[in-house]
Amino acid sequence: MLLPPPLNPPPRPLMGPGPSDIHPRVLRAMAASTVGHLDPYYLELMTGLQQMLRELFCTKNELTFAVSGTGSAGMEAAVVNLVEPGDPVVVCINGVFGQRMADVAGRAGAKVTIAERPWGDVFSPDDLAPVLKSARPKVVGIVMAETSTGAWQPIEEVSKRVHDAGAMLIVDTVTALGGIPVEVDAWNIDACYSGSQKCLSCPPGLAPITFSRRALDHIRARTTKVQSWYLDASMLASYWGTDRVYHHTAPINMTYALHEAVRIVLEEGLPNVFARHALNHRALKAGLAALGIRYAAREGRQLPMLNAVLAPEGVNEAKVRSDLLSRFGIEIGGGLGVFKGKAWRIGLMGYGSRSSNVLLFLAALEQLLAEQAHSFSPGSSIAAANAIYRK
C-alpha cells in the first residue's frame, strides 16, 4: 500500500471546548521512556498521582484514580458502578452531557427519570424537589460545567437536597476540574469524574475520578456484577490500592502526562488557577461585549473556561470558525444541540487560559467580523479586554 504521509500536525491555539492547549511540559513528560505497569517506579508514580488528584478534587476519598479512557469513560464508570439494573435514577438535563448521562444510565438498566431545564440555564434545589419526590431515585446525576452551553451549575445546595432525599450524587466535572472550585468532600459528592483534556491541559485519554466511602460501600454491597469489566471499580481499586493486583495494562505514558499536568496545576496553586481563569474570562467577555456578542448561558452562571456565545445576527458563524482555523490556526467550537448553527464555544482552559490567547482571538475575530460587514468600532474589543487586564 501507499503509506499515508508522516505525522506532521499543524500548531494550533486550541480555544474550543477541548482538547485545550497542552502545556509543553506535559508533552515532554508524555514522551518519557515507558516502564511496565507493575514497575516499582510506576506504582510509586500512581501513588503520587492519586495524592495530587485528591488535592485537586478536594477530597480524602481513598478510591481516587484515573480511568483508562476519556471523560465519557469516566461518566460511564461512575454510572455503571453505582447503578444496578432496575434502580431508579434521576438525570438532570440542560445540555448535551446531561443527555449523554441519561443514555449511559439507561444502558446500565436504570429506570431513568429526567429533570429538565432550558439549555443555558441551571437547576435550583427547588427544581429537583418534585422529581426527587416522585422518582425516589437511588442516584442523581448532574453536570457541573455543561460544555454545550457554558452554564455553571452550583452543586452544594443541590447535593444537600439529593442526600436529604436519600440518593447518591454523581457530578460531571469534565470541564470544571482545574478551572473552578470542585469540593468533593465539602459538597458531599458520591462520584465525581473529569477528563484530562480540559482545564488540566493534558491530551485526552484519561478520566480522573473519585468515589466517596458511601459509594464504595454501595459498590461492594452490589448483588450484580458491574456490567463493564473494564470499568469495574472494585477491580480497579485492587490495582490502584495497596494490593496492586493486575487488572488491565495501564496507559503508562498518558499517566506520565496527567501526573505532570496535575503537578503544574498544584504548583500554581488552586486559588491562583481559579483567579487566572476568572480574569481571562472577564477580559474575553468585555472584548466580546464591545462587539455586541452575548453569552448563551444565564448571566451570573457563566463558566470562565467555556464561553458559549451567540453568533451575531447576519454573521455566517460556520465561516467565521473555518476562517479562524484556516487563516489564523485558531480552533473554537460550534454549537451543539439546540445551539447548533447559532453559537460559538470559546475555551479558555488551563494553560490555554492566558491573555495572549484572549487578545489573539479578539484580534482575529474583529478581522473576520469586519469582512462580514458586522458593525462595531474597530479595536474596541482589544481595548475592552486590555482595560480588564490593566485593572
Add this chain to the structure above:
Amino acid sequence: MLLPPPLNPPPRPLMGPGPSDIHPRVLRAMAASTVGHLDPYYLELMTGLQQMLRELFCTKNELTFAVSGTGSAGMEAAVVNLVEPGDPVVVCINGVFGQRMADVAGRAGAKVTIAERPWGDVFSPDDLAPVLKSARPKVVGIVMAETSTGAWQPIEEVSKRVHDAGAMLIVDTVTALGGIPVEVDAWNIDACYSGSQKCLSCPPGLAPITFSRRALDHIRARTTKVQSWYLDASMLASYWGTDRVYHHTAPINMTYALHEAVRIVLEEGLPNVFARHALNHRALKAGLAALGIRYAAREGRQLPMLNAVLAPEGVNEAKVRSDLLSRFGIEIGGGLGVFKGKAWRIGLMGYGSRSSNVLLFLAALEQLLAEQAHSFSPGSSIAAANAIYRK
C-alpha cells in the same frame, strides 16, 4: 501538600508481556502538538490510520479503527457489540485472557459455555465440535496469542468449524498483531481486536479493532442498545466513518503514536517483521535451551513474541525477576494463574524483538542463575543464540 517528585522514569529494556519497548519515533510522535478531534488534519490522520490498520489486519473491513482504551477495552468492545442479553456464547479458555473474555461475556448478559484446554495447549477444531453442537452459540471467542502461556492458537480451521455451526467468531490478537500473521479476511474473523502496547511498540492506551460486514449487519439489527455507550460500535462508526459525527473526544496524541507505530511496521513490511520475530525467538530459545530451560507452551505452538518458560527447579524465580530489574534494568514477566510462581514470560515484541535484547537478557540471566548455583556451562546461552544469528 508536598508534591511528589518530578517525573523521571528509569530507562528499561521492556522484555515482559507488555508494554514492550517503545520505538523512539513513536515517543517523539506522541509529543507532537495536539490538534482538535474534529480538526481537518486529524480527520485525515484517522483515515490514514484506518487504511494502515486494514493492511495490518489483512482486511477490507470498513469498520476498522482504534478503541479509546487498552486491549481489554478492545475485548469488551468486541463482546458487547456482538452479544445481546441471553445470547449463547462459547468462550475458549486455556489461559488468563480466555477467562477474562468469559467474564466480560457474562457481564454482557450472555449465556456463556466454556470450552477448556490445559494451559499451554491450544484448541483443535475437533475440540470445539461437542460444545458447538450442545451450546449452539451465536458467538465464539478465542485468544490467538495467549499471553499467560505463550501458546499460539491456529485460527483458520477453528473459524471454519465455528462458521459451519452458524456462529460468529471473535479473535483476541492483542499480543499477536504485528508479530505473527493475522489474516482477518482470509480466516473469516467477525471481530478482531488488539492492543497498541505489544508488537506495535506503542504505549498502552489504544485497541485496534475490526468488524466484518456480517458483524456490522448484526450490530445494526440488534433489538437492544449496546450496554456500553463508550464502546458502541454504531456510534463509533459514525465518527470513524465518512460522517465524522462527534462521539467522544478522541485521544489525539495516543492516535499520533499509533499512527507512527503502525507506519513503522508497514515500512519494514509484514513478512520482514514476522521473520524478525521468528529469528529472535529461535535465538532466545536456543540460548534458554543451553541453560536447560523449557517452554510452558506445547512444542510447535510457541509464540515468537511471548516466550513463557518454566523457571528451573531450585531457582528462586521471583528473585531472578527482581534482580533483572534492579541490577540490569530489564523487565520480564512472572507467571499468571496456574503458572504463578513457576514461569517467566519473556517478551520479544515489535521494536523489542532484536538481537541486542536477546543477548543482553541471556547474559544477565546467566549471571543470576550462576549466583543461585544453577548448573550450566558458562557462556553457553550466548554461544547458542549467536549460532542462530550466524546461520
